[in-house]
Amino acid sequence: MHASAQTQHHPRLDAAVSHLADLIAFDTTSAYSNLAIIEHLRRFFAALGADVTVLPDASGEKANLIARLGPADVPGIVLSGHTDVVPANPKSWTSDPFHMQQRGSRLFGRGTCDMKGFAACVMAAAPAFAEGNLSRPFYFCFSHDEEVGCLGAPAIAKHLAALDVPPALAIIGEPSEMQLINGQKGKIAMEVTVHGDGGHSSFSPQHVNAVEYASRIIAMIGERSRRYQHEGPFDTDFSVPHATTLATIIEGGVATNVTPDACRFIFELRSIDQDASQADMQALIADVEAALLPEMQALAPNASIEWQEVFSYPAMGDATGCEMFKQLEPILPARGGKVSYGSEGGVFEIDGGIPSIIIGPGSIRQAHKPDEFIEMDQLGQCLAFFDELDTWMRR
Structure with a gap:
């Protein structure tokens, strides 16, 4: 130009x-x-x-x-x-x-x-x-x-x-x-820490692998984004006409022969609606915990998923x-x-x-x-x- x-x-x-x-x-x-x-x-x-x-x-x-x-x-x-x-x-x-x-x-x-x-x-x-x-x-x-x-x-x-x-x-x-x-879309940035149960990787079936469970949460976040893409709600005035979710940062593990006992990642939710974003985030958290926490805590009762909002701003x-x-x-x-x-x-x-x-x-x-x-x-x-x-x- x-x-x-x-x-x-x-x-x-x-x-x-x-x-x-x-x-x-x-x-x-x-x-x-x-x-x-x-x-x-x-x-x-x-x-x-x-x-x-x-x-x-x-x-x-x-x-x-x-x-x-x-x-x-x-x-x-x-x-x-x-x-x-x-x-x-x-x-x-x-x-x-x-x-x-x-x-x-x-x-x-x-x-x-x-x-x-x-x-x-x-x-x-x-x-x-x-x-x-x-x-x-x-x-x-x-x-x-x-x-x-x-x-x-x-x-x-x-x-x-x-x-x-x-x-x-x-x-x-x-x-x-x-x-x-x-x-303009609003955004919630969320930090998630998965607390598992580690140890020597040769005993991994007896552990709660925090990296593995973090990856499963990230997969659920990705699935939620695909649902927005196919099911809406939609506003075609936006360049991306629906809400989106995206994992952006991840870290976890200490060595190749240690089952990770902690994994931290950050993801975002961008919403087209001022009123829906917090409700959508809480629904996602509830779905994740219902699907994964019982399985994690059956092996390690103290296993947990910690959610901490990094920041948010409204649409x-x-x-x-x-x-x-x-x-x-x-x-x-x-x-x-x-x-x-x-x-x-x-x-x-x-x-x-x-x-x-x-x-x-x-x-x-x-x-x-x-x-x-x-x-x-x-x-x-x-x-x-x-x-x-x-x-x-x-x-």
């Missing part, structure tokens, strides 16, 4: 590229503190005269930021992004992942599309937002730890919900190629029926359906009561990969949308 003349020469594109280079230079991998980038954002928005709130987490090592431009006594719009990025192994990259590099129409660096490109466009547009009088407020929200379970967003959503006049709609800037996304519902969406619809991009990847949209809905949609520059196909990039044309399209949004917010 090559940048179009219309968006390539947007008057604020150079500013967006400059801001993006600054943001990429902060290594905000989720394992590290994000306080430096939050301070960078705080200073920027404060200099524009925004009302800025920083929400530290309990550890003091992470924080969220909320900045408001415009009146506080009427419903406004949230522009939301996360500050953290997934890890980047420099050996897998052809350039420094935390030093943005331009090659032709593409900007390379960890987070360029997911999702510092959106933040850079917000920063490039914000000085124009700050000029004159807005009839409605913008709330610029930047969270921590989205990539490891949407851990920061609930505090933002609850803060906004507690305002005298909360926002009426949230636009989540996840990479959607600047299409309007009106639905994002369809906000197209809400009043603010209907008012904004004439300026919104074309609809791109619903997505299977996660976002903070469901958190804004559940914890904040704020209907949410996704519109952001870049392609999700570039996210989480070596040599992540964003097309400059995508930044231009985002800036053009912000121009229209700015005009609408002054009506």
Whole structure:
């Protein structure tokens, strides 16, 4: 894809590229503190005269930021992004992942599309937002730890919900190629530890092999995924139109001649329905335990299966029926359906009561990969949308 003349020469594109280079230079991998980038954002928005709130987490090592431009006594719009990025192994990259590099129409660096490109466009547009009088407020929200379970967003959503006049709609800037996304799957990540009964492998029939039973649980998880695929429920607006389950990490065993007494694995459930995911997870757990625990405990009474939720976030519902969406619809991009990847949209809905949609520059196909990039044309399209949004917010 090559940048179009219309968006390539947007008057604020150079500013967006400059801001993006600054943001990429902060290594905000989720394992590290994000306080430096939050301070960078705080200073920027404060200099524009925004009302800025920083929400530290309990550890003091992470924080969220909320900045408001415009009146506080009427419903406004949230522009939301996360500050953290997934890890980047420099050996897998052809350039420094935390030093943005331009090659032709593409900007390379960890987070360029997911999702510092959106933040850079917000920063490039914000000085124009700050000029004159807005009839409605913008709330610029930047969270921590989205990539490891949407851990920061609930505090933002609850803060906004507690305002005298909360926002009426949230636009989540996840990479959607600047299409309007009106639905997103929820996810539960579950850690399972199988506690068996080990010993010398020559006596294996007398043992409860934890690796073997873990594999049988994983087979049941796979079967559950196939049932979703064939039986639904279905929503064809999603790229994958049904729920999915998938085992992702496994470890167990200590030696080739020892029956394993423990095995740990992690699996996920991605659901198309906000209400069904927890019930589906509990039904899966009940089926597994009914099928396997009696057999395990007949050999070793202390054998067990331990379930520990790693994290979860809710699905994002369809906000197209809400009043603010209907008012904004004439300026919104074309609809791109619903997505299977996660976002903070469901958190804004559940914890904040704020209907949410996704519109952001870049392609999700570039996210989480070596040599992540964003097309400059995508930044231009985002800036053009912000121009229209700015005009609408002054009506």
